[in-house]
Each structure stands twice: as structure tokens, then as C-alpha cells.
Amino acid sequence: MGASPKRRSVSEMAVVRLENIAKNYAAGAEILKNLSLVLEPGGFYFVTGASGAGKTTLLKLICLAEAPSSGAVRLFETETAGLSRAARAGLRRRIGIVFQDFRLIEDLSVTENVALPLRVAGAPETEIREHVAALLQWLGLAEQIESLPTALSSGEQQRVAIARALVARPDLLIADEPTGHVDQQTASLLVRVFERVNRLGTTVLIATRDIGFAERFASPRFHLEQGMLRSAEAVAQ
């Protein structure tokens, strides 16, 4: 079970605060409509919805990969509209992302893939080596550290993607369909990994189309339907 959000006033502090968000693409389709939500520090959240409900778009807005058509995105109580590119990069460094398609770089070894966030953060080489090796061992990938991603199974690639998202100890961890490529047992194990990270203080947001899977965890859940939240508040189990 994920940790409950730390008890503090929502107005005082939020990791993510979306206010009246809408997102349209040039083709005219409205992906998200009048969406507002708040993720509190230390919270563990699911966002559920069918394919095309807008989950991935929502995550892209939170990790600043896209800008909303209207509304405000605040990360760590910083209004992101009009931020300089350097400031946006600074906010992104506080977010770990597990992509649906993993986005592992095929010609980099597992170690080098996982080390990328630390290199971006300018960590010393010795720290990178030690930290990456320890994390890969923790995730059961000690034997694959020099392998290329193409030599790994789908589940192993998934764990490498998770290691990369965790390695820089982000304040917010976002995972897009992290269980989409693995069986139920492995999926549960992965979520346990996220819960352990969450207990260390990282806010976790997992997007999944598998509502049954999300309902197995006593964590707040946002449900998206046709770009709208079913409830403005998280659906607490």
C-alpha cells in the first residue's frame, strides 16, 4: 500500500497543481477539458482511464513535455507558464519518468542508460558508478549492467527504465503504463518498488488503463473519461 499524502494544507504546498487545464491539438481534438488536480508531497496516486482518455497527455503536461492550451500548471509551487528554458530544465530534473515505451537508448549499455539523469545533474563520475551499480543490483539487474537494452527481455527493459527514473532520487515519479508489458505478478512487484520509493518521500503518479489493477492498491485514484476527470478529487479507496 502506498503512503498517504503527508498531512499539510493543500494551499500550503503541492508537488503538482493543475488548474482548469484544457489541451487541444491542431487537428481540433480536445484531449483534456477543464481538468484540475493536486498531488501532495509524499502521495501515491493512480490515474486511470481507457486508451485515448488523455492519461499520457496529462503526464506530458506534468513533465513539461507539452504546454496546456489553457489553464495553469504549477510544479513544486512554481508557475510553469513563461518560465525560462533553464528553469523548466531545473524543474524537470526533480521528476523521474518511466515511459510507456521505455525510451532506452539502444547503443548505450544498461549502466549508461541509467546514468543519464545523474550526468544531466552533473554528479561526479565516482558517485554515478557507485549509485547506478547499487540501484541495478537492487532491481535485480546486476548481471546485465554492460548489456545493451536490445539484449534484455521486456521485463528487464522495464526495470532499467525504472532504475533510470529513480537514480537521481526525484521528488516526483511518473510512470506511464508501467505494467503494460509485464504479467500481473511482475506488475505487482514493480508497484512494490514504487511504494518503497514512495516511503522514502517521493510522490508517485502511475497512469494505467488497468482499473482493476489500480483498485488493488489503497491509493487515491484519478479517473479520466474523454479528457475529463470523473471527480475533481482523487477517488480514495
Next chain:
Amino acid sequence: MIRMPFLIERSRLPLARRASGWFLPWIAALSVYVAVLGGIGLVALGDSVRGWDASLAQRASLQIPADASAARLNTVLALLRQTRGIAEAHLLDPAETARLVEPWLGRPIAIDRLPVPRLIDLRVDGAGAADLADLRQKLASIMPDAVLDEHGLLLDEWRNAATRTMEAIAAMLAAVFLITLWSAAATARAGLLLDRPLVELLQLLGAADADIARPFRAQALWLGLLGGAGGAFAAALTLLAVGSAGRALSLGSLLPAGGIADWRVWAILIGATLLAGFVAMVAARITVLRRLARMP
């Protein structure tokens, strides 16, 4: 201590590792080769113009028909020596005249049997010091067939021609500079395209634009310097060959006054190489930053 992070900091991001810019060293080599030869041509031409200034600006010559009598020659010489602004009037003897026409007529020359005009070499005090128009009028009354050559006018023509040549060389150097700039930008664009998945990922991981640009900048600097050094080496070999050929054909070294050892030759060789690297580096940086600015 002056920090030059763009030169000494090792790139931490695994970008620009592919051979996307194979043509940049060749373009840089060609650019530096042309730039060195053009630059040294400019210097050599400048030296020549200064040499003409020094040797001809205060000179004029008077051609007297070969059949002029000694009495008339003396009259002319007397007139010249009385003319204000003329510091010296020297009548060339047959041996001096023979040396002048030797390049065209060969040796030995029986100058006395040829209808070669007598020459009087004039040294004037300075530009405009002598009223050569007035002198020309007076000479017309004494010896109508005498021809006064004012070298200053010829020098002006040469100087104008040299200036036009220098402008053409400068335009060529500018074109070379732009081609190098374009090549480095194209290399950076190709590199970005090859690394696009990684660049997009790094952006999402929070990499600053400058950090993403750094490996492309370092790659362009290295390729520019590599090509530039090759071009400079080839240009140095060409200069040695040109210098040798010039001496063999008795045309002088065809190089700046100091020949291949002239410090300006080395400054151009080294400077053009460094400039190729610098231009490539700056072009790559600007290109990458502009492309990144279009991304979210």
C-alpha cells in the same frame, strides 16, 4: 586564471558520437588552404605596394630621342637641375641603359647600334614638390620629342589594381568563411537528427540546452581543427613549392618579404587553422541552441 570551459570541459552527455560530420574536416581543410594562400597573397601584395611606394613615388624619368645632340642634352639637363623640386637628374650611360633592356633583348647588347632613347632618371623631393606639368611645357619648347614619365601616375594605377585584387581576395576569404560556417551548421543539424531520440530524452530528464549543445560544439571544434591543420599543412607545402618555382624562374620568392620564414606566414597558417575550429564550434553551438529552442 582564465577559464575556457568550452575547450577543456569534457562532455558528460553521450551525444555527437556518430560520424555525422565527415565532410566538415574536408571543407575546413579546403577553406584553410584557400584562406592561407589568399591571406599570404594579401600580405605579399601589400609588401609589393609598399615597395613600389618606396621605390617609385619619388621618381620620374625623361626619354630623350636617340639622335639628340649632346648640346641639346646638356640644355635639357640644365633645365632639369634648375627646376624647383627636382633633387637629382641623372643621365644614364649606355651600360646602365643596356642593363635595363637586357631582360627583353638579352646579352650581349650593342646598345650604341640600337635606336634606344637616352634616359634621364629624376628624383623629386616628394609627391607634388615639383611642378611636372610646367616642366613638360618647357621641355616641349626645347625638345618636343622628349617624353616625361611620371611614375606616380603609374603607381596610382598599380595601387588601384592591387586594391581591387585585395578586395577580390577578401571577398573570397569571406566566402570561404561562410562555407565553413554552413558546413559546421549542417554537421550539427545532422548530428542532432541522428541523436534526436536521445536529445528529446535528455530534455525530459532536465538537461540544459547548453549542456546538450556542448558535445556538438566540441565535435565541431575538433573536426574544424583537424581539417584546418590538414589544410594549413597542404598550404605550407604549396607555399614552399611556389617559393622555389619563383626563385627558379628569377621572379623572386613570390612570397611576403621574409619568405616562408616570415612570421606573418606562420601567423596566417596557425591563425587560419584556429579560426576554422572556432568558426565551426560557434556555428555548431548556435545551430544546436536554435534547434533546441524550438523544442518544448
